[in-house]
Structure formats: structure tokens, C-alpha cells
Amino acid sequence: MTNVLDLDRIKLSGESRTRDDAIREVGAMLVNAGAVTQAYADAMFDREASVSTYMGNLLAIPHGTNEAKDGILSSALAVIRYDEPLDWDGNPVRFVVGIAGKGDDHLGILSGIAIAFSDEATVEKLQVAATPQELADLIDIDA
Secondary structure (H helix, E strand, C coil), X not given: CCCCCCHHHEECCCCCCCHHHXXXXXXXXXXXXXXXXXXXXXXXXXXXXXCCCEEEXXXXXXXXXXXXXXXECCCEEEEEEEEEEEEECCEEEEEEEEEECCCCHHHHHHHHHHHHHHCHHHHHHHHHCCCHHHHHHHCCCCC
């Protein structure tokens, strides 16, 4: 499998100020990369309506519903870091990671994200990473 986190899909300073705008922003990155259809990006809102994708440690992982999986063209991640925390249903979020996992790829992708964000020292390093490469090096994805 090819690398799921290309440097051009890492934004160190997101533009959104609300949860819904952040979901649109990260979904558009996946669509523009050719990884998902617009229908998959739209289904990220359906997922969020059924269960929050807030994961703790300043992280949210928006993704589409199981019904929208046919809109995944290739496995990919898009990462946006925000200078100021977004309100994610009452929780502070500085990292929005859009995920698209083809087949069973999502398991390895989620595992890599969970490992990186479960370690508070790594989260602190992610918050101050100066380049997309620095941030990518801290998120070890084995999918």
C-alpha cells in the first residue's frame, strides 16, 4: 500500500472555527486528493450526527459511514492542526484527522493514530511541529 499520509495533506494552521467547518475542510482535502468522492465527505456529517468522532487529547477523527465506504477510492489521511482549539461538542480539538480506509486499511490507520495521540508527550510535540514532515514523523501509520 502507498503512504496514506502525504505531506500535501497536512495543514499546520487550519482555517475553520467550528466543528462543521472543520469537517468540511478535512473532507475537501480528501476529495481534492482523489481519495474519496464528495458523497463520502458528505457522509462524515452523518457519522458525526450518530456518534461524535471526538477521541480525547485534542483529537477528532471525522470519517464517513459504513454505507458510504464505496466512496473511498484509496486509503488516505488528511491532518489539520488548529492554532486555537475548536469546540467539538464541548471538547477542545486542535487536530482534525480525516480518515478514509479502503477495505481493512482503516484498522492499521486508526491504530497508528491512536498510538500517537494516546501519548501526551507526543501530542505536545505534535502541537509545536514546525513542518508537515515533523508532524508526519510523529504519526507512525502502519496500514
